Amino acid sequence: MRQTELHLSEEARSIVDGIRAKGVHRSREVNRAHILSCLDRGIPESQILDVLGVGRTAVWRTRAAYLQGGVDLALFDLERCGRPRQYDTDAQARVTALACSTPPAGRQRWTMLELERVARQEPGLQGVSRETVRRMLKKTTSNPGAG
Incomplete structure (x- = not known):
């Protein structure tokens, strides 16, 4: 050849x-x-x-x-088409830290609905959905509910 x-x-x-x-x-x-x-x-x-x-x-x-x-x-790879990420790693870290914090009074652990509600109060996360919060937490290896 x-x-x-x-x-x-x-x-x-x-x-x-x-x-x-x-x-x-x-x-x-x-x-x-x-x-x-x-x-x-x-x-x-x-x-x-x-x-x-x-x-x-x-x-x-x-x-x-x-x-x-x-x-x-x-x-170098070319930029690929598609929608850019809406939330950066800092926002993901804040949601993860929130999930690892103590749950609201009267609860043993966080629910997705409560996490979504509290995350929306964070700066830059006003429009975050419950599904987005779930996907962010799925990427982490922590499991504060276990144990």
């Missing part, structure tokens, strides 16, 4: 080497940086597959993305 040659520009090479060397990056980005670096050095595709443990399509897609749109398109 004939491999398409790929030569990185100096700027692209420094970006790729920076991702490979340090910082906190997603594993996909690091793998893609390794792939681009290997392709730039002329390492055969079969060897890249064996050493990095990636699939052939990952190499093909990374190469094609670089040739089509440069290093940013090859390394």
Whole structure:
């Protein structure tokens, strides 16, 4: 199989080497940086597959993305369509802390209805629904009702 040659520009090479060397990056980005670096050095595709443990399509897609749109398109995922998150992690943490607090007088534990009512009084959570509160709490590993 004939491999398409790929030569990185100096700027692209420094970006790729920076991702490979340090910082906190997603594993996909690091793998893609390794792939681009290997392709730039002329390492055969079969060897890249064996050493990095990636699939052939990952190499093909990374190469094609670089040739089509440069290093940013090859390394980083594009923004996906869809509705952005309405509540950030801070809001989720406040709801979780509320659920872990002592329940209202006369109750042994919080109910979803009571949590929703109290969460709506928090700043930034005025429109939160009971289902949203339930989903936020489902993501946590705490279970204050058990025990």
